[in-house]
Amino acid sequence: MDKKNELITLLKENQVVKYGKFTLSSGRESSYYVDMKRAITDPIILNKIAELITELIADDKIDKVAGPALGAIPIVTAVSLESSIPMLMIRKSKKDYGTSELIEGDLEDEDIVVVVEDVTTTGNSLIKAIQAVSSNGGLVKRAFVVVDREEGAIENLKNEGIELEPLVTVKDFM
Ligand SMILES: O=P(O)(O)OC[C@H]1O[C@H](OP(=O)(O)OP(=O)(O)O)[C@H](O)[C@@H]1O
Numbered sequence: 085m086d087k088k089n090e091l092i093t094l095l096k097e098n099q100v101v102k103y104g105k106f107t108l109s110s111g112r113e114s115s116y117y118v119d120m121k122r123a124i125t126d127p128i129i130l131n132k133i134a135e136l137i138t139e140l141i142a143d144d145k146i147d148k149v150a151g152p153a154l155g156a157i158p159i160v161t162a163v164s165l166e167s168s169i170p171m172l173m174i175r176k177s178k179k180d181y182g183t184s185e186l187i188e189g190d191l192e193d194e195d196i197v198v199v200v201e202d203v204t205t206t207g208n209s210l211i212k213a214i215q216a217v218s219s220n221g222g223l224v225k226r227a228f229v230v231v232d233r234e235e236g237a238i239e240n241l242k243n244e245g246i247e248l249e250p251l252v253t254v255k256d257f258m
C-alpha cells in the first residue's frame with residue numbers, strides 16, 4: 085500500500101469523521117466534522133503525514149515549513165523533524181506583549197516557504213497564514229492540507245495565486 089492509502093486507512097480506523105450538527109470556523113453549519121485534532125495527536129498518523137509531506141517537497145529547495153495555530157503546529161513540527169527544515173509557527177493574531185510576534189521562528193527576507201494546514205473548508209485560515217508569511221518577506225512556494233473538505237478552499241487559494249495540494253479529501257475516507 086502506498087503512503088496516501090496508508091493515511092486514508094489510518095484516518096478511517098481512527099474514526100476521525102464525526103456526524104452530528106457542527107459549527108465550523110467559518111461560521112458554516114455542517115452535518116459532519118473531520119476531527120483532525122484527534123488525528124494529529126496520534127503519533128502514527130502524525131508520522132505518516134510528516135513522511136508524505138517530506139517526500140512531496142524532497143526535490144524543492146525549501147527554507148522554512150510554516151503552519152497556522154493550532155492544528156498545523158504539530159504537523160509542521162513533525163515535518164521539520166523529518167526533513168530537518170526549520171519551522172515557523174503562525175499565530176491567529178499578534179501577541180500584544182513580549183516580543184509581539186505574529187510569526188514565531190526565524191523568517192528571513194525571500195525565504196522559500198511551504199505552508200501546511202490540517203483541514204480546509206473555505207481555506208481562509210490558510211490564506212491568512214500565507215498573507216502573514218508574504219507580508220513578512222517570505223515567498224510561499226507550496227501549500228499542503230492533510231484533508232480538504234472540497235468546499236471552496238482550492239478555488240479560494242487559486243484566487244490568491246496559490247495551488248492548494250490536499251494529501252487526501254473527505255471523499256477518500258467517508
Ligand atoms: O478553511 P477554513 O474555513 O479556514 O477552516 C479550517 C480551519 O478551521 C480549523 O481551525 P480552527 O479555526 O478551529 O482553530 P484551531 O486550529 O485553533 O482549533 C482548522 O484547523 C483550520 O485552520
Ligand SMILES: O=C(O)c1cc(=O)[nH]c(=O)[nH]1
Nearest residue numbers: 108109117118120203205
Ligand atoms: O471548517 C472547520 O472549522 C473544520 C472543519 C472540519 O471538518 N474539521 C475541523 O477541524 N475544522
